[in-house]
Every structure is written in C-alpha cells, then in structure tokens.
Amino acid sequence: MSTTTTTQAAAAQAVAPEAGATPVLELAAVTKTYRVKQGMFSAARPLHALGGVSLRIYRKDVLGLVGESGCGKSTLAKILLGLEAPTSGQVLIDGREVTARERTVLARRIQPIFQDPYSSLNPRKSIEDIIALPLVVHKIGDSASRAKSVARMLDLVGLPQRVLRGYPNQLSGGQRQRVAIARALVMNPEIVICDEPTSALDVSVQSQILNLLGDLREELGLTYLFISHNLAVVEHLATRVAVMYLGKIVEEAPAAELFAGPRHPYTKALLESVLTPDPNLSVPDTHLGATYPNPIDPPSGCHFHPRCASALEICKTTPPPHVRSAQGHVDCHLHAVPAH
Amino acid sequence: MSEPVLRVENLTIDIPMAQGTLHAVRGIDFELKRGETLCIVGESGSGKSLTSLAIMGLLSKKMRCNAARLDFSGIDLRKQSPRAMRALRGDRMAMIFQEPMTSLNPAYTIGDQLMEALQLHRPVGRAEARARAIELLGKVGITAAESRLSQYPHQLSGGLRQRVMIAMALMCEPELIIADEPTTALDVTIQAQILRLLADLQREMNMAMILVTHDLGVVARIADKVVVMYAGEVVEKGSAREIFETPRHPYTRGLLRCIPVPGKTRPGEHLGSIPGIVPSLIGHMDGCAFRSRCDVAEVACASDVPVRRTGEDHMYRCIHEVQPGAPS
Ligand SMILES: Nc1ncnc2c1ncn2[C@@H]1O[C@H](COP(=O)(O)OP(=O)(O)OP(=O)(O)O)[C@@H](O)[C@H]1O
Ligand SMILES: Nc1ncnc2c1ncn2[C@@H]1O[C@H](COP(=O)(O)OP(=O)(O)OP(=O)(O)O)[C@@H](O)[C@H]1O
Ligand code: SF4
Ligand code: SF4
Ligand SMILES: [Mg+2]
Ligand SMILES: [Mg+2]
Numbered sequence: 001m002s003t004t005t006t007t008q009a010a011a012a013q014a015v016a017p018e019a020g021a022t023p024v025l026e027l028a029a030v031t032k033t034y035r036v037k038q039g040m041f042s043a044a045r046p047l048h049a050l051g052g053v054s055l056r057i058y059r060k061d062v063l064g065l066v067g068e069s070g071c072g073k074s075t076l077a078k079i080l081l082g083l084e085a086p087t088s089g090q091v092l093i094d095g096r097e098v099t100a101r102e103r104t105v106l107a108r109r110i111q112p113i114f115q116d117p118y119s120s121l122n123p124r125k126s127i128e129d130i131i132a133l134p135l136v137v138h139k140i141g142d143s144a145s146r147a148k149s150v151a152r153m154l155d156l157v158g159l160p161q162r163v164l165r166g167y168p169n170q171l172s173g174g175q176r177q178r179v180a181i182a183r184a185l186v187m188n189p190e191i192v193i194c195d196e197p198t199s200a201l202d203v204s205v206q207s208q209i210l211n212l213l214g215d216l217r218e219e220l221g222l223t224y225l226f227i228s229h230n231l232a233v234v235e236h237l238a239t240r241v242a243v244m245y246l247g248k249i250v251e252e253a254p255a256a257e258l259f260a261g262p263r264h265p266y267t268k269a270l271l272e273s274v275l276t277p278d279p280n281l282s283v284p285d286t287h288l289g290a291t292y293p294n295p296i297d298p299p300s301g302c303h304f305h306p307r308c309a310s311a312l313e314i315c316k317t318t319p320p321p322h323v324r325s326a327q328g329h330v331d332c333h334l335h336a337v338p339a340h
Numbered sequence: 341m342s343e344p345v346l347r348v349e350n351l352t353i354d355i356p357m358a359q360g361t362l363h364a365v366r367g368i369d370f371e372l373k374r375g376e377t378l379c380i381v382g383e384s385g386s387g388k389s390l391t392s393l394a395i396m397g398l399l400s401k402k403m404r405c406n407a408a409r410l411d412f413s414g415i416d417l418r419k420q421s422p423r424a425m426r427a428l429r430g431d432r433m434a435m436i437f438q439e440p441m442t443s444l445n446p447a448y449t450i451g452d453q454l455m456e457a458l459q460l461h462r463p464v465g466r467a468e469a470r471a472r473a474i475e476l477l478g479k480v481g482i483t484a485a486e487s488r489l490s491q492y493p494h495q496l497s498g499g500l501r502q503r504v505m506i507a508m509a510l511m512c513e514p515e516l517i518i519a520d521e522p523t524t525a526l527d528v529t530i531q532a533q534i535l536r537l538l539a540d541l542q543r544e545m546n547m548a549m550i551l552v553t554h555d556l557g558v559v560a561r562i563a564d565k566v567v568v569m570y571a572g573e574v575v576e577k578g579s580a581r582e583i584f585e586t587p588r589h590p591y592t593r594g595l596l597r598c599i600p601v602p603g604k605t606r607p608g609e610h611l612g613s614i615p616g617i618v619p620s621l622i623g624h625m626d627g628c629a630f631r632s633r634c635d636v637a638e639v640a641c642a643s644d645v646p647v648r649r650t651g652e653d654h655m656y657r658c659i660h661e662v663q664p665g666a667p668s
Pocket of ligand 1: 049068069070071073074
C-alpha cells in the first residue's frame with residue numbers, strides 16, 4: 001500500500017508529528033445530535049451532524065477539512081471554538097480534556113475567521129472597536145495597551161492605520177476579511193479556525209488573503225483548521241486533509257499523499273470534480289448519481305453507498321471498517337484488511 | 341457561417357443614484373451563434389448580471405439601457421413591448437439563476453411549475469405537458485421523475501432544485517439560455533455534474549448559452565468564447581484558448597496568476613495578486629478603469645485607451661501592444 005511512501009512535496013511542507021508528540025487539539029469520538037422537525041406537525045427527530053469524529057491537529061499543521069454542504073464541517077468548527085457543546089465525546093487541548101466550565105480557555109487559544117466578511121463584522125462599530133473587542137471581553141490590558149495591540153495587528157494584516165476610525169461599510173471585501181483576521185489574531189491565539197475564509201471574495205482578492213494566512217502561519221507559528229470547498233486552495237495551503245461525508249471523517253492523510261493517491265471513492269470523486277483552468281479539457285464525469293442523502297434518514301451501511309460507483313453488496317448493510325495507515329485512515333470496505 | 345443568435349453592440353446601462361449616475365455597463369459588444377457557449381467573467385460589480393438581465397428584458401425600470409444593436413434571432417429586443425418580452429422569455433430564451441428559489445414558487449409542486457412553463461407558451465394539454473415534464477426531469481438526471489412531480493421545492497436538496505430549474509428553463513427548447521452563476525452555491529461534485537449536464541444539453545439542443553461565473557476553472561472547461569469584464573467594460577474577448585494560453589490584458593493575466601493550479605503552482609508558495617480595489621462607477625470616467633491596480637500602467641493610461649485586435653475574434657483594451665513580460 002502506498003500510504004507509507006512520503007512524496008518529496010509532503011516531506012517539504014508537512015510538519016510530521018514527532019513520535020509521541022501531543023496534538024495541540026484533539027477531538028475524541030465527538031458526536032453532535034440536533035433535534036429537528038421536518039414538517040410543521042411532525043415530532044422532532046434526531047439529526048446526527050457529527051457521528052463520532054476523532055481528529056488530531058498538531059502544532060503548525062494546516063488541517064484542510066473538506067466535504068459537501070451539510071456534512072458537519074461548521075458544526076465541528078463550532079465545537080472546537082466552544083460555541084457548541086458536543087453531545088458526547090471529548091475535546092482535548094495539549095492532551096488535557098476541556099470541560100464545559102473551561103470553555104473560555106478554548107476561546108482564548110482558538111480564534112475564528114468566518115466566511116462572510118460582510119455579516120461577521122458589526123456595522124455600527126468602528127474598526128478599532130471591532131479588533132479590540134476580544135481584548136475587552138477577556139479583560140486583557142488597559143485602553144492604552146489595547147490601542148497598541150490593535151495598531152500592531154493592522155500592520156500585521158497590511159491595513160493602513162487610517163482605517164481605525166472607519167466603519168466596515170467603508171471597506172472592500174478583502175479589507176474586511178483583513179479586519180476579521182486582525183480581530184482573530186489580537187488574542188495571540190495558537191490555533192485559528194478558518195471557515196470558508198475566502199469563498200465570498202473575488203479571485204483577485206482571495207489570493208492576497210491566502211498569501212497573508214500563509215505568511216502569518218510562518219511568522220507566528222500558527223496552527224490552522226482550514227475549511228473550504230475549493231480543493232485547489234486546500235491543496236495549496238494544507239499539510240493534512242480530512243474528508244467528511246455525512247458527519248463522519250471518511251479519509252484523512254497528509255495533503256500531498258491524499259491529492260496524489262485518494263483512497264476513498266468519495267475523495268476520488270471530489271478530486272475528479274476539481275476544474276483546473278485548462279481549455280483543452282472538458283467537464284469531467286464524477287460517476288456519482290443524482291441521489292442526495294437526507295441527513296435525518298441517512299442510508300444504511302456505508303452512508304455513501306447510494307452514490308458510490310464501487311459499492312459492494314456489504315456496503316448496503318454494514319458500516320465500513322476504520323482502516324488505519326501510517327499517517328492517516330480511510331473508512332471503506334474496499335480497503336478492509338482481510339481477516340486471517 | 342451561420343447568423344448569430346445574439347448580437348450586442350455598444351450596450352450601456354446607467355443607474356440614477358442620489359450621488360450621481362452609476363455607469364454600470366459602459367459600451368460592450370459581443371455576439372453568439374447557435375451551439376456556442378460564451379462565458380462572462382470578471383470582478384464583482386463589473387456588470388455581468390446586469391448585462392444578462394438586459395438581454396432578457398429584466399432590468400428594473402429605474403435603470404436606463406441603451407444599445408446600438410440588441411438583436412435576438414432577427415428580433416430587435418430594444419423595440420419589444422414588455423408583453424412581447426414576456427412571450428419570448430421561457431420560450432425562445434430562458435434564464436437560470438444562482439438561487440433556484442428565485443424561479444421556483446414554494447407554494448406549487450414541481451410538476452405544476454414545469455407544466456405551466458410549457459403551457460404558458462404552447463397550446464398543449466395536461467397529459468402532453470406532464471409527459472414533457474417527466475422527459476426533462478429524466479434528462480437532467482433526476483431518477484423516479486414521476487414521483488418528483490408532486491413534491492414541493494423545499495423537499496429537494498440544493499442540487500436537485502438546480503436540476504429542476506434547468507429542466508424548467510428547457511421545457512420549450514429555447515434558442516438561447518443564460519445561466520448566471522448557476523453552480524456557485526453548490527458543492528464541487530454537484531457543480532461538476534450540473535455543468536456537464538448543461539454542456540451536454542446545450543449540445544444536444546444546439547442552443548446558444550451564456551454562462552456568467554467568476555470561476556476560471558469553469559470558464560476554461562466549458563467556454564467556446566470568453567468575455568472578460570472590468571468596471572462595466574469588456575477588457576478582453578477571445579476564444580477560450582486565446583484567453584487562457586495567450587492572455588493579453590493585464591487584468592486577465594493578473595487573474596490567471598491569482599489562482600492556485602495543482603501541478604503548476606507549488607503548495608505554499610506566494611500566489612500572484614492584484615492589489616487595490618475597483619474604482620467607483622459613479623460619474624464620468626477617463627482612461628483605463630484598471631489603472632489604479634495595473635502593474636504596467638503608464639501616464640498614457642489616463643487618456644483614451646485603444647482597442648487592439650490580434651485575430652478575427654480576439655480583442656483587448658490596453659495601451660500596450662505587446663504586454664511587458666509576455667512571451668511573444
Ligand atoms: N442549530 C442546528 N439545528 C439543527 N440542525 C442543524 C443545526 N446546525 C446545523 N444543523 C444541521 O447539521 C448538519 C451539519 O451542518 P453544518 O453547518 O455543520 O454543515 P457544513 O458542513 O458546515 O455545511 P456548509 O458547507 O453548507 O457550510 C446539517 O444537516 C445541518 O442542517
Ligand atoms: N439595483 C441596483 N441599484 C443600484 N446599483 C446596482 C443595482 N444592481 C446593480 N448595481 C450596480 O451595478 C454594477 C454592476 O452590477 P452587477 O450585478 O451586474 O455586477 P456583477 O458583475 O454581476 O457582480 P457579481 O460578480 O458580484 O455578481 C455594480 O456596481 C452594482 O453595485
Ligand atoms: S464502503 Fe462501499 S459504498 Fe462506502 S465508499 Fe467504500 S466501496 Fe463505496
Ligand atoms: S491601459 Fe494601462 S492601466 Fe489599463 S491595462 Fe493597459 S497598461 Fe494597464
Ligand atoms: Mg459550514
Ligand atoms: Mg452577478
């Protein structure tokens with residue numbers, strides 16, 4: 001199996017976890033169940049947004065999290081940020097479990113950057129107030145030291161000091177996303193959760209933000225969880241990639257390995273869907289059917305089986321095995337190790 | 341050579357605002373033949389959607405639209421009454437929007453809406469309309485089409501809704517279809533499926549298609565011709581191959597450097613970027629609108645900029661004949 005071969009690119013970019021290193025952030029068998037009503041008069045039914053997710057993020061890694069709409073990416077992000085409590089399972093920082101009462105610890109060390117730079121900034125607050133808010137909430141420093149921190153953040157994200165007294169509606173989309181990044185970094189976090197940070201931006205602006213995120217990681221030694229539906233962007237930035245499908249991580253591997261040799265049929269379909277700007281090629285066939293699963297009533301066995309071109313008989317009835325490899329895992333019957 | 345289905349010449353769209361007139365579209369030209377796909381790309385706010393709406397006769401009343409020519413299959417669209425435009429829309433020309441719910445009515449079943457799309461324009465009975473609806477749902481890849489007819493839009497996923505909307509747009513087999521960011525809100529796998537479907541149906545029905553998108557990957561894979569817009573103008577126009585392999589305009593060239601391309605850009609390396617922002621479109625504008633962001637701008641860029649042609653269909657708008665740093 002090719003999972004132990006590390007390509008040159010992977011060696012160059014991935015920060016290989018040293019043997020025995022403790023992940024900065026870990027999810028252990030986390031589930032999240034919402035109760036939702038489908039019709040006006042029907043009873044609430046459980047929706048398993050996360051169906052037992054285990055994930056480790058190591059220092060200075062960029063973990064790319066991909067998967068289709070509704071698969072649970074944002075739910076996972078909210079749990080890491082302490083904005084939602086898991087239904088079961090644990091969140092660990094530096095190997096220590098974070099209890100419900102310690103949520104503020106999470107908030108200090110982990111900061112978010114969200115997709116929409118238009119709605120995530122309060123339109124009635126000045127840029128200075130927006131960036132200083134996390135310091136105020138956590139009662140860090142006095143007004144003089146806060147002003148200094150804010151000024152330093154503006155430099156860091158490449159905004160001129162004159163925007164301080166301005167308001168979000170006076171800034172372009174790219175500038176607003178820089179403000180959001182400054183606000184996230186003012187707390188000196190170790191981990192930044194980026195949930196679709198560039199998908200609302202023009203292509204010409206997206207690249208500036210990606211460059212900035214890459215530079216900041218180098219400069220400040222940051223660790224990222226990077227959620228995106230743009231696989232070319234994930235391939236560009238991520239050191240590791242986790243692929244989600246209906247609340248489960250179906251494959252995880254170092255980025256270079258995953259892009260060079262996807263193992264899960266859904267990962268393969270995802271990669272086949274990437275449209276590189278090559279005018280000599282046409283739109284590829286993903287070999288996926290038009291059956292979209294209902295998360296309230298997920299398919300039996302492997303959740304992916306109604307769309308999977310490689311599905312076996314067993315896939316309809318039995319959940320796939322969790323097959324570990326040297327640096328990751330894949331959940332799929334095709335990769336089951338035969339029992340001897 | 342066949343006659344173009346659509347000819348647009350010197351199209352302008354002005355929007356009166358409190359601060360002055362916003363010149364949203366400033367004199368654009370293009371044409372399109374049957375069986376061709378034209379992609380319009382460009383910066384947000386460059387006028388892509390307004391151009392599409394102008395062709396469909398869907399601009400709001402407060403906007404002023406002018407053109408030296410706006411011909412669709414020999415019909416002068418400038419002279420059509422609102423009523424005549426309504427008769428054309430959904431019949432000989434149709435539009436697909438990013439958000440399917442702008443076209444689907446939540447209160448009616450899929451079946452009713454598909455059938456109405458046909459019966460509004462054709463003297464056919466219910467049975468025939470129903471058969472056509474089932475046929476088209478099948479064409480757009482929806483399985484068990486018959487059972488879908490009685491479902492309401494909210495009972496479908498985003499990808500299925502987009503398929504239904506495509507089926508609805510195609511009920512009367514239009515000559516021209518305009519799709520404005522039809523897949524932007526969808527997952528990449530579903531985006532690929534829907535685009536492939538559109539391309540196949542377009543070929544099968546020999547339609548002319550305009551696809552508005554900001555995704556250069558989509559453009560490269562699906563376009564015959566490309567129009568690159570910036571601040572209400574066409575800054576470059578040509579075949580997909582010309583635009584991607586020998587782009588001339590600094591904006592087009594800059595855009596292509598901004599995107600990570602697996603296998604071409606190295607992971608983690610700095611991507612190209614275009615600093616700065618789009619100028620205000622309110623009031624009179626002189627010279628090249630891109631000059632505040634252009635890395636090869638010169639003094640002459642503040643005056644009239646020539647239109648250059650390098651082939652039958654390829655044009656760009658720039659003072660430079662050969663781009664600095666371009667392979668010649
Ligand atoms: N507060 C909530 N109440 C009920 N259901 C919810 C809630 N939040 C999320 N869900 C459901 O949980 C599932 C996972 O949602 P989530 O927002 O995590 O998806 P996502 O992967 O981030 O999708 P997207 O790519 O569209 O942002 C979805 O089916 C969603 O409808
Ligand atoms: N109803 C309106 N009232 C005022 N200005 C408008 C209106 N609709 C569009 N505009 C302006 O006209 C210009 C062109 O808008 P248009 O929607 O065509 O852009 P676009 O190229 O489709 O952008 P995007 O990629 O963001 O969809 C923009 O500057 C926009 O702000
Ligand atoms: S377990 Fe079966 S259905 Fe699921 S991805 Fe693997 S082969 Fe396909
Ligand atoms: S005309 Fe001048 S500013 Fe405009 S694109 Fe050409 S060089 Fe740049
Ligand atoms: Mg989300
Ligand atoms: Mg638009």
